[in-house]
Amino acid sequence: MIDSTVLKVRDLYVTYQSSFGPVPAVRGVDLDIALGETLGLAGESGCGKSTLAMALLRLVPPTTQISGSILLDGQNVLTMKPGQLRLVRWAQASIVFQGAQHVLNPVQRIGAQIDEAIQLHHGSTSSTVREMLALVGLSDTRADDYPHELSGGQKQRVMIAMALSCNPLLIIADEPTTALDVMVQAQILQLLDNIKRERGLSMLFITHDLSVLSHNTDRVAVMYAGRIVEVGPAEELLRGSIHPYSRALAESFPIIGDPKSRHQPKGLAGDPPDPNLLPSGCPFHPRCNVAIDSCKSIDIKLSAVAKSVDRQVACVHANDESRSVK
């Protein structure tokens, strides 16, 4: 069992240092990703999901405090020396960054940018730039292009080629389709899905858009205010979320074929809380429509729900019959 766990995160806290004091962005997260498994991580902007992604390879600013443990293929990323960390980066886990507009160096040819990673980790890969471009459906003449000569979708393909170039175990896809239009978004999702299946990769797929998680993830975790509030098998969770926040998140997207939801998508009033001024008790209670008095003082921990062994929810109502699957 242990061997098949590619990523094991325990009690992870990430606290940024700002001029206004410490900012707790991730507050006690546990995550497991098995070999070949895709975990979807969903939440609003500012909930800490990108911080979590960056922290996995220690790409947060040097003054940031990280505690807990991040076991990547059994090795703790948080205790590695810089040299060891550099060897693990990209070779064990790579990142497909958001947007890809600014994540490629504008004055370097894309072939050289892919090759840079290959040369750096030549021990773990024998891939060539040409192969990687072919894998993502780009012609090898593209290697001589600069990023500004590519469309948004092509840049994201280059990013994916780069992320795969060193044969990592885990791909961290941080909102990989957010900046793209819908058609290209579908193509990129398809591409990621195919590659993942062919290569048996594990993936952490981060998004604010629950609708993209339905067909390409095995499990889904929902994050709110630096914490995971609900986790479970993708289909089950997306069909009937238990936590009121996951439910609101799911309902904020219109359902195709349901005109009512298209014309009146349900929004969630209010903003995600400022990490510096977290509400007492359950951080979601000020925006929650089913909050009870105890929510203001008691913060319920993520725990298994009675009716499903694979699901965990952090809510006082988790085991209420009335909140069962619709």
Next chain:
Amino acid sequence: MSNRYVIKKIIGALLTLFAVVVFNFFLFRIVDRDPLSKYRGRSKLSLEQREAMIRRMGLSGSKWDQFVVYIKSTLRLDFGRSFDSTRPVLREIADRLPATLILVGISTALTIGIGLYIGAKAGWARGSRFDRVSTSGTMVLYATPEFFFGMLLLAIVAGRTGWFPTGGLRDIGANYGFVDSLLDRAHHLVLPSLTLTLGYLGSYSLIMRTSMLETLGEDYLTTARAKGLKESDVMTHHAVPNALLPSVSVIAISFGFVIGGAITTETVFSYPGLGLATADAIRNTDLPMLQALFLVASAAVIFLNLVADLTYGLLDPRIRHST
């Protein structure tokens, strides 16, 4: 780089140069109604001689006639004769040009090399000891006029220790072989080029530091780190090439100041180049000489800006491919 980009830039430079030539025409015609009022031997000339001289200088007839004569002679590089030495202005300039080219060339190369290095390092390690020390140091250099460095070096290094000559291009009257003569000239160049380098080091370094700071937050640096690159490689391969772009354009603008700096530096060290010639020509109101020197200085700035534009095109593929 596309040919169109190069041709466009060259045409732009030529048009600017033409505008300077036209401006020069008017500038030196509003200085004085009598073009010979500053001519030293004026009182000894008869009326006819004066008129003949004015005619020869292309200053008779209507403004349009004068303009045509002026353009024609400028194209022939005929700038008349110096009031001061009575030699042709072109000869005077040709004699003094190499000295200035060497001085400004060496100083510019040193300033750009050292300035960009310090600025890049300071910006990259923002807030570090190196950053704090170098930034306060370069601020002082930036704020101090270059002739002040010149005077300090002259008084302390040349005057007290005698390690370096106090001025001139070479030892007068000495009879050296080829190698010794080169060494002697280099010896005379040290203090003036040091002065000019110190004078402009600060601004180049501060510019580069600012561009570096702007680059620090860029996403492609996170990509480079995620790939497993060492910090030093992230800096040299990714941050510096991008930070150079804004620096190159700002540095191009500052070339005009370096030419100005050459005037004061050459004056402080009695270094017989175009800068000293300019100072002398201003002092003697040597109008033909000044007119030509203005043109040379403008042409130099325009040329260096053209070089900077083309360098920019080489460094930035986005410029290279557009147009």
